[in-house]
Amino acid sequence: MNTRRDLAVRPVRNGKGIIALRSFRRGATVCRIRGRIVSADIVWGYWRRGNTRRGENCFRFDADRYLDPEGEIGAYANHACNPNTGIVKDARGLKMVAIRPISTGEEITHDYSTLLGADDVWTMRCNCGDARCRRVVRKISKLPDDILRRYHRLGVIPEFILSIRG
Ligand SMILES: [Zn+2]
Numbered sequence: 001m002n003t004r005r006d007l008a009v010r011p012v013r014n015g016k017g018i019i020a021l022r023s024f025r026r027g028a029t030v031c032r033i034r035g036r037i038v039s040a041d042i043v044w045g046y047w048r049r050g051n052t053r054r055g056e057n058c059f060r061f062d063a064d065r066y067l068d069p070e071g072e073i074g075a076y077a078n079h080a081c082n083p084n085t086g087i088v089k090d091a092r093g094l095k096m097v098a099i100r101p102i103s104t105g106e107e108i109t110h111d112y113s114t115l116l117g118a119d120d121v122w123t124m125r126c127n128c129g130d131a132r133c134r135r136v137v138r139k140i141s142k143l144p145d146d147i148l149r150r151y152h153r154l155g156v157i158p159e160f161i162l163s164i165r166g
Pocket of ligand 1: 081130135
């Protein structure tokens with residue numbers, strides 16, 4: 001894995017996104033999400049000041065904290081309702097793992113709902129273009145059952161998200 005050689009930020013359907021410069025096997029780590037660990041208050045501050053892009057780009061890191069990838073490639077990780085990666089948390093932090101084979105030129109996406117706990121009131125309109133686009137991205141407990149089961153099976157719902165109560 002070499003983020004600079006393997007991935008690029010390019011224009012995509014909705015703004016800029018991460019494009020694969022090579023193929024990835026299912027199960028491969030596509031990239032680590034680097035950035036600054038910040039409190040929920042900091043993220044709410046982005047929203048209050050109208051910086052919705054920066055707020056949307058933050059990854060929930062645990063019950064109380066977020067990872068702000070500003071200035072790193074992770075800031076361009078877009079949502080898709082039928083994504084090709086999932087977010088996995090390990091001892092070193094968050095990483096994007098391929099949940100199906102990824103071809104050169106594909107946009108790297110993940111499902112934001114897998115990082116939205118039961119207490120998350122945040123929603124986002126979606127225009128990902130998939131036939132099963134959910135139109136609005138909501139917290140994990142609102143995912144259709146078949147999708148939720150699939151993400152469970154793939155291991156792409158972090159444990160801390162599952163333990164958050166609404
Ligand atoms: Zn969608």
